[in-house]
Amino acid sequence: xxxxxxxxxxxxxxxxxxxxxxxxxxxxxxxxxxxxxxxxxxxxxxxxxxxxxxxxxxxxxxxxxxxxxxxxxxxxxxxxxxxxxxxxxxxxxxxxxxxxxxxxxxxxxxxxxxxxxxxxxxxxxxxxxxxxxxxxxxxxxxxxxxxxxxxxxxxxxxxxxxxxxxxxxxxxxxxxxxxxxxxxxxxxxxxxxxxxxxxxxxxxxxxxxxxxxxxxxxxxxxxxxxxxxxxxxxxxxxxxxxxxxxxxxxxxxxxxxxxxxxxxxxxxxxxxxxxxxxxxxxxxxxxxxxxxxxxxxxxxxxxxxxxxxxxxxxxxxxxxxxxxxxxxxxxxxxxxxxxxxxxxxxxxxxxx
Amino acid sequence: xxxxxxxxxxxxxxxxxxxxxxxxxxxxxxxxxxxxxxxxxxxxxxxxxxxxxxxxxxxxxxxxxxxxxxxxxxxxxxxxxxxxxxxxxxxxxxxxxxxxxxxxxxxxxxxxxxxxxxxxxxxxxxxxxxxxxxxxxxxxxxxxxxxxxxxxxxxxxxxxxxxxxxxxxxxxxxxxxxxxxxxxxxxxxxxxxxxxxxxxxxxxxxxxxxxxxxxxxxxxxxxxxxxxxxxxxxxxxxxxxxxxxxxxxxxxxxxxxxxxxxxxxxxxxxxxxxxxxxxx
Numbered sequence: 001x002x003x004x005x006x007x008x009x010x011x012x013x014x015x016x017x018x019x020x021x022x023x024x025x026x027x028x029x030x031x032x033x034x035x036x037x038x039x040x041x042x043x044x045x046x047x048x049x050x051x052x053x054x055x056x057x058x059x060x061x062x063x064x065x066x067x068x069x070x071x072x073x074x075x076x077x078x079x080x081x082x083x084x085x086x087x088x089x090x091x092x093x094x095x096x097x098x099x100x101x102x103x104x105x106x107x108x109x110x111x112x113x114x115x116x117x118x119x120x121x122x123x124x125x126x127x128x129x130x131x132x133x134x135x136x137x138x139x140x141x142x143x144x145x146x147x148x149x150x151x152x153x154x155x156x157x158x159x160x161x162x163x164x165x166x167x168x169x170x171x172x173x174x175x176x177x178x179x180x181x182x183x184x185x186x187x188x189x190x191x192x193x194x195x196x197x198x199x200x201x202x203x204x205x206x207x208x209x210x211x212x213x214x215x216x217x218x219x220x221x222x223x224x225x226x227x228x229x230x231x232x233x234x235x236x237x238x239x240x241x242x243x244x245x246x247x248x249x250x251x252x253x254x255x256x257x258x259x260x261x262x263x264x265x266x267x268x269x270x271x272x273x274x275x276x277x278x279x280x281x282x283x284x285x286x287x288x289x290x291x292x293x294x295x296x297x298x299x300x301x302x303x304x305x306x307x308x309x310x311x312x313x314x315x316x317x318x319x320x321x322x323x324x325x326x327x328x329x330x331x332x333x334x335x336x337x338x339x340x341x342x343x344x345x346x347x348x349x350x351x352x
Numbered sequence: 353x354x355x356x357x358x359x360x361x362x363x364x365x366x367x368x369x370x371x372x373x374x375x376x377x378x379x380x381x382x383x384x385x386x387x388x389x390x391x392x393x394x395x396x397x398x399x400x401x402x403x404x405x406x407x408x409x410x411x412x413x414x415x416x417x418x419x420x421x422x423x424x425x426x427x428x429x430x431x432x433x434x435x436x437x438x439x440x441x442x443x444x445x446x447x448x449x450x451x452x453x454x455x456x457x458x459x460x461x462x463x464x465x466x467x468x469x470x471x472x473x474x475x476x477x478x479x480x481x482x483x484x485x486x487x488x489x490x491x492x493x494x495x496x497x498x499x500x501x502x503x504x505x506x507x508x509x510x511x512x513x514x515x516x517x518x519x520x521x522x523x524x525x526x527x528x529x530x531x532x533x534x535x536x537x538x539x540x541x542x543x544x545x546x547x548x549x550x551x552x553x554x555x556x557x558x559x560x561x562x563x564x565x566x567x568x569x570x571x572x573x574x575x576x577x578x579x580x581x582x583x584x585x586x587x588x589x590x591x592x593x594x595x596x597x598x599x600x601x602x603x604x605x606x607x608x609x610x611x612x613x614x615x616x617x618x619x620x621x622x623x624x625x626x627x628x629x630x631x632x
Binding site: 004005006007009010013028038040041042043044045046047048049051052053055056058073077085089090092093095096097098099102103104171173174175176177178179180181185204205207208209211212213216217220 | 366370373374377380381384406407410411413414415417418446450453454457458460461464465466467483484486487488490491492493494495497498499502503505506511514524526527529530531533534535536537538540541542545565566567569570571572573574575576577578580581583584585587588591596
């Protein structure tokens with residue numbers, strides 16, 4: 001589900017349209033130059049494709065299902081500018097005709113998914129893939145990481161949009177008019193689901209399709225990447241196998257990155273409670289709800305406290321600690337699916 | 353495209369669920385086309401008027417800072433749905449879906465938003481804040497109202513005309529043409545995807561393992577991607593053979609009628625007063 005109407009103030013929506021417009025403009029100018037007349041059918045068909053894959057239910061490790069946005073796949077196969085346009089068009093059709101995402105929020109949804117998501121995927125893929133051959137398993141890994149980071153970057157941008165709403169848009173009493181949670185609630189709430197579940201949907205689709213194309217239709221992979229050795233019809237043995245290795249790499253990275261930050265051990269779950277009192281100026285609520293305080297202690301994290309301003313180092317710190325926790329979840333998931341697979345296989349052998 | 357019988361919802365099977373989702377999209381658009389031909393009030397208006405008016409109502413709901421105004425706009429939405437003969441059972445799933453989604457998001461705000469306490473939840477000791485209740489109500493109601501207007505628009509207007517009408521709000525002609533073509537290819541590809549899944553489904557006995565399901569999904573997406581490129585090449589050649597030189601033209605068949613001249617001032621009054629009173 002994308003951002004519906006009512007969550008963002010009209011001025012935020014207008015600002016997001018304004019922020020997206022230059023990208024749309026440059027994208028259409030670039031595409032006109034490179035694709036010229038081919039642009040209209042190619043973008044239409046690819047937008048339809050993006051739309052369709054947003055509807056695929058994907059079984060994820062751990063028993064849940066998720067949907068992919070296809071932004072990363074579009075970025076890798078079509079190149080970033082064509083991807084910006086086709087994913088935007090898919091999002092517009094979703095919003096207008098299927099009620100998935102708001103009409104006023106089209107600018108915001110396009111900015112987060114079709115612009116932030118696409119460019120994060122594009123650069124990640126370029127950095128990780130490097131100069132490797134089109135049929136190398138490194139490309140599959142690069143695609144998976146690009147997909148994973150792309151949707152998480154989009155989610156983060158969305159969380160920031162949500163989180164700034166109560167800072168700027170409140171009624172005369174100070175009650176939030178739009179998305180009600182400040183950054184320090186909106187960001188973790190949004191990221192947990194994306195780092196843990198939605199990211200994997202994107203990872204699987206992106207890596208899986210790139211792996212599939214390497215084996216079956218490799219010519220499609222050299223559209224966006226010029227100057228890369230294209231080995232036609234190469235049979236790649238490792239294709240999808242790279243994915244499991246990539247999960248391990250991601251999990252390891254997630255767990256290891258914030259290690260340096262573990263120093264003090266104060267609870268960061270106090271946000272809700274402490275801020276309740278602070279925001280109110282101690283007038284109506286003299287003490288934070290006891291229920292909240294009780295639960296505050298559950299979230300033990302490495303960062304002592306944080307400033308209100310966004311992107312201060314503490315803010316980054318608790319995001320990182322969340323990231324690390326999720327890395328551990330991925331490890332657990334990998335181990336448990338491995339054991340479960342082992343177990344079912346043995347059962348199948350014993351009961352033929 | 354026909355013959356889309358409603359599949360029984362067999363939850364838990366990934367292929368079946370995807371087929372269901374694809375079929376549902378097809379059904380929904382066919383249903384909308386059917387309703388758009390019905391003789392309700394909105395069906396008789398110019399698509400451009402409807403598009404701009406719905407946009408105005410949505411902005412109204414989004415800009416309003418007070419609850420009674422949002423409620424009033426909600427009444428307008430219900431009234432329009434009624435006079436356009438949109439059955440409530442087709443709106444119900446939209447409302448329920450949005451309520452669940454927004455409710456999950458807005459729910460905790462009832463306790464987390466600072467403000468005067470209304471009540472305390474027994475056992476847990478959480479305080480229900482009056483500002484929180486207000487914020488949550490506003491959020492849920494606004495999102496419901498906005499989605500109702502957009503559903504009303506697409507259920508009373510053939511979709512291809514909605515796209516053409518987008519030009520009045522500044523969407524470039526090329527984008528409108530791409531949108532229109534995309535819309536057509538969506539159905540073609542829905543059909544392809546559905547066929548692929550059904551072909552596989554008919555050959556599967558027992559339960560597909562998660563890993564196989566993922567492999568199947570990736571392969572299907574890959575095949576669709578190859579098909580899309582082939583399709584776009586074919587379409588390009590077809591367009592070129594018919595004289596396409598990169599310039600796009602559309603037929604402008606819209607003309608304002610008597611109903612539109614009555615509807616425009618009424619909508620304008622509602623929108624302007626909505627924005628005015630919503631700001632107070």
